[in-house]
Amino acid sequence: MIIAANLKTNLTRLQTTEYINKIENFLKTKNINQEVLVFPAMTSLNKHVGSVTIGAQNAYATNNGAFTGEIGQDHLNEFGIKTILIGHSERRHVIGETQEMLIEKFNFYKELGYKIVYCIGEPLEIREAGHDKMMEYISKQYEGIDTNYKNLIIAYEPVWAIGTGLTPTLEDIVTIHKKLKEKSHAPLLYGGSVKVTNAAEVLALDGVDGILVGSAALNAEHFCTMVEYAQNLENNK
Numbered sequence: 001m002i003i004a005a006n007l008k009t010n011l012t013r014l015q016t017t018e019y020i021n022k023i024e025n026f027l028k029t030k031n032i033n034q035e036v037l038v039f040p041a042m043t044s045l046n047k048h049v050g051s052v053t054i055g056a057q058n059a060y061a062t063n064n065g066a067f068t069g070e071i072g073q074d075h076l077n078e079f080g081i082k083t084i085l086i087g088h089s090e091r092r093h094v095i096g097e098t099q100e101m102l103i104e105k106f107n108f109y110k111e112l113g114y115k116i117v118y119c120i121g122e123p124l125e126i127r128e129a130g131h132d133k134m135m136e137y138i139s140k141q142y143e144g145i146d147t148n149y150k151n152l153i154i155a156y157e158p159v160w161a162i163g164t165g166l167t168p169t170l171e172d173i174v175t176i177h178k179k180l181k182e183k184s185h186a187p188l189l190y191g192g193s194v195k196v197t198n199a200a201e202v203l204a205l206d207g208v209d210g211i212l213v214g215s216a217a218l219n220a221e222h223f224c225t226m227v228e229y230a231q232n233l234e235n236n237k
């Protein structure tokens with residue numbers, strides 16, 4: 001399974017190194033072979049050798065150039081980073097990235113062979129508008145995206161569930177993941193208020209190939225426990 005930590009705008013460079021080291025030690029001690037991804041803040045990116053894959057939370061669709069405040073692929077390359085998160089709800093709804101911008105970013109990093117974790121998900125008012133409206137909204141987030149790309153991972157994260165402690169019911173997650181699997185065979189993660197207390201049951205659901213964890217992942221022990229849940233599930237299959 002794929003267990004990903006989105007550290008957002010948290011943890012300094014030193015704290016991030018300590019965090020990643022804790023996870024590496026845990027993976028080694030417990031003999032864990034799940035795919036573990038960590039997305040640190042930009043200035044905490046660094047070269048890393050180990051089982052954990054480090055990814056960027058964002059980068060501009062460029063190698064370099066005049067894009068004040070952005071980083072490009074040269075900067076990721078410096079640290080050997082080949083994984084990127086695209087379309088996270090905070091990029092879409094807080095920063096204001098449009099589907100067009102995301103498509104450009106997606107295509108740029110796809111051409112370079114990056115592993116792309118592409119996020120989708122609906123805001124509350126769309127969910128409340130009913131199932132059809134919700135699927136219509138989510139379908140638009142697939143527009144222009146190569147759903148057959150071999151290094152693609154999709155993360156379904158309802159906007160209203162991110163950082164709020166709210167989650168869809170387990171039945172809802174199964175239903176929507178089933179629909180989303182019809183759109184792409186890429187591994188499909190669930191994200192939005194996943195924590196130690198609900199991770200095991202979410203991971204066990206049909207159509208869930210992993211989780212993308214924000215707030216709860218900031219606690220390294222909690223994140224490790226979630227990784228262990230995934231390992232246990234695979235071992236017991």
Ligand code: PGA
Binds near residue numbers: 161164215216
């Ligand atoms: P959360 O965030 O776990 O804090 O809800 C998830 C995410 O934003 O990826």
